[in-house]
Amino acid sequence: MENNKKPYILISNDDGISAPGxxxxxxxxxxxxxxxxxxxxxxxxxxxxxxxxxxxLHTFKVKWPxxxxxxxxxxxxxxxIKLALSSLLERKPDLIVSGINRGSNAGRNILYxxxxxxxxxxxxxxxxxxxxxxxxxxxxxxxNFEKYIPDIVNHFLKNRPPFxxxxxxxxxxxxxxxxGFKMARQGKSRWFESPDKRQHxxxxxxxxxxxxxxxxxxxxxxxxxxxxxxxxxxAVPIDVTELTHHDYLEKNKQDxxxxxxxx
Amino acid sequence: MENNKKPYILISNDDGISAPGxxxxxxxxxxxxxxxxxxxxxxxxxxxxxxxxxxxLHTFKVKWPxxxxxxxxxxxxxxxIKLALSSLLERKPDLIVSGINRGSNAGRNILYxxxxxxxxxxxxxxxxxxxxxxxxxxxxxxxNFEKYIPDIVNHFLKNRPPFxxxxxxxxxxxxxxxxGFKMARQGKSRWFESPDKRQHxxxxxxxxxxxxxxxxxxxxxxxxxxxxxxxxxxAVPIDVTELTHHDYLEKNKQDxxxxxxxx
Numbered sequence: 001m002e003n004n005k006k007p008y009i010l011i012s013n014d015d016g017i018s019a020p021g022x023x024x025x026x027x028x029x030x031x032x033x034x035x036x037x038x039x040x041x042x043x044x045x046x047x048x049x050x051x052x053x054x055x056x057l058h059t060f061k062v063k064w065p066x067x068x069x070x071x072x073x074x075x076x077x078x079x080x081i082k083l084a085l086s087s088l089l090e091r092k093p094d095l096i097v098s099g100i101n102r103g104s105n106a107g108r109n110i111l112y113x114x115x116x117x118x119x120x121x122x123x124x125x126x127x128x129x130x131x132x133x134x135x136x137x138x139x140x141x142x143x144n145f146e147k148y149i150p151d152i153v154n155h156f157l158k159n160r161p162p163f164x165x166x167x168x169x170x171x172x173x174x175x176x177x178x179x180g181f182k183m184a185r186q187g188k189s190r191w192f193e194s195p196d197k198r199q200h201x202x203x204x205x206x207x208x209x210x211x212x213x214x215x216x217x218x219x220x221x222x223x224x225x226x227x228x229x230x231x232x233x234x235a236v237p238i239d240v241t242e243l244t245h246h247d248y249l250e251k252n253k254q255d256x257x258x259x260x261x262x263x
Numbered sequence: 264m265e266n267n268k269k270p271y272i273l274i275s276n277d278d279g280i281s282a283p284g285x286x287x288x289x290x291x292x293x294x295x296x297x298x299x300x301x302x303x304x305x306x307x308x309x310x311x312x313x314x315x316x317x318x319x320l321h322t323f324k325v326k327w328p329x330x331x332x333x334x335x336x337x338x339x340x341x342x343x344i345k346l347a348l349s350s351l352l353e354r355k356p357d358l359i360v361s362g363i364n365r366g367s368n369a370g371r372n373i374l375y376x377x378x379x380x381x382x383x384x385x386x387x388x389x390x391x392x393x394x395x396x397x398x399x400x401x402x403x404x405x406x407n408f409e410k411y412i413p414d415i416v417n418h419f420l421k422n423r424p425p426f427x428x429x430x431x432x433x434x435x436x437x438x439x440x441x442x443g444f445k446m447a448r449q450g451k452s453r454w455f456e457s458p459d460k461r462q463h464x465x466x467x468x469x470x471x472x473x474x475x476x477x478x479x480x481x482x483x484x485x486x487x488x489x490x491x492x493x494x495x496x497x498a499v500p501i502d503v504t505e506l507t508h509h510d511y512l513e514k515n516k517q518d519x520x521x522x523x524x525x526x
Contacts, residue, residue, distance in 0.1 A: 043317070049374045050313035050339075051472060054306070057458070058469045076313075078375075083470055086458050108387055108504060111312045111374065112341075124371055124453070151522050159515050165508045181523040183516040185507045190387070195320070195349050206321045207346055209314060235519060237508040240374060244448045245428045245500040252422050253446040256498060259414050260444040 006034040007157055010084055010093040014077040014114025016043045021100035024142035028149035037070035038084035040077055047076045047114035077114035081121040096122035099132030100142050106170040107225035108190035119166035120240050128161050134171040135228050141174040164241030170224055176231040184234045187225030188216040269297040270420055273347055273356040277340040277377025279306040284363035287405035291412035300333035301347035310339045310377035340377035344384040359385035362395030363405050369433040370488035371453035382429035383503050391424050397434040398491050404437040427504030433487055439494040447497045450488030451479040
């Protein structure tokens, strides 16, 4: 193909292959890059890094403009990336890009997010990735973000994150004027559920998990959650391989190991 | 209740409330501690931190020995913890304990594991937790581990991990002689899928995700994955709040932020 010299980018998401966010991501990328799409069949918001083990995963080709190769997978975002990398793609991608997610994945939302799940799965296998989300739940203005995406992608293709690290990019809500790009630390705020309790006609109780934004008063000024609310497009390098709390380990190691003497 | 002075422990898992591992965990804990069980209705292995947003979550009381209060939840491990902490428990637990998982959650399996998902959900809300798993898929010898669990639990009740940190404990396979307790770093090895491709009668392809253990040659000697294979019971403090890769951030911040000048 004449496209062979362009970087090869795997596009996915967690809102499902029919969601508007993935179309805008494709709009932003398909001219400068060689793209392929592998995404969940249906909405999988909140899927995190969940993986399907006891159900078969069916894959179907989907018609997409400009003859872009696109597959839908009857599984989670992580399943989609696993199948793409192991079985569906003709060659190794240079980058995994997921989104644009409806709602912010900044701060401590990362591990709940299926959009980040795509990038985490890639990072754990040594593929660099970028997860895009926007701080807007109702009718996000994805089209406003398209122009920034190719430069962000090119930057991280050139400045490849180390093994196990992906980039979490968040766009501000549409009422804010964009002030610039910020490379930031992971903030502390996140979505939080206050389950709504109801009664089933049979008598037992059931619940809906409804999200509200939990803003930590003490959130850090150089964190993404704070900066997004100021109008910055933030990028946070997230390491998913080195999670050990070393200080606690050093302080408690000896006492814990001595416990075994009684057995 | 006469139990009011005992620490209050929330027990959960990802193999489902009928799995043998959770019964052995209860065996180990119910005499020394005041326990309550809230766990998924059915097996949710590989659920990670996935959360159910667009389905109602039904909860049902389950009969359990010694009048232990137990609920099954028609959702994920994380859903169970969310409902337990927000709605089902009569007071705040002193500790969340999940497991004992069938199969190892050591190394880089943490983020895929629903057993760890229970502890991560707690840690993100400020509740300390311990996730127990064993390095054995077929007929694990859970009963061999019961005697160690109360001391491990008491240790971490006394030496409370900081906000956002939980303890990931792994028991070795039954053919190994137990050599002791080790507080360890997170290892590098993990489960890895080589999807098995088949053909549906309708003609399209489908896949099964089947796991095999991917042992990194370069795995670290003070990591849990290595030490478990030597016969140690390992405990790794895992921080799920500070995931920023600070070195990469510092090195790339200026270049990334300068990119915005063209817009």
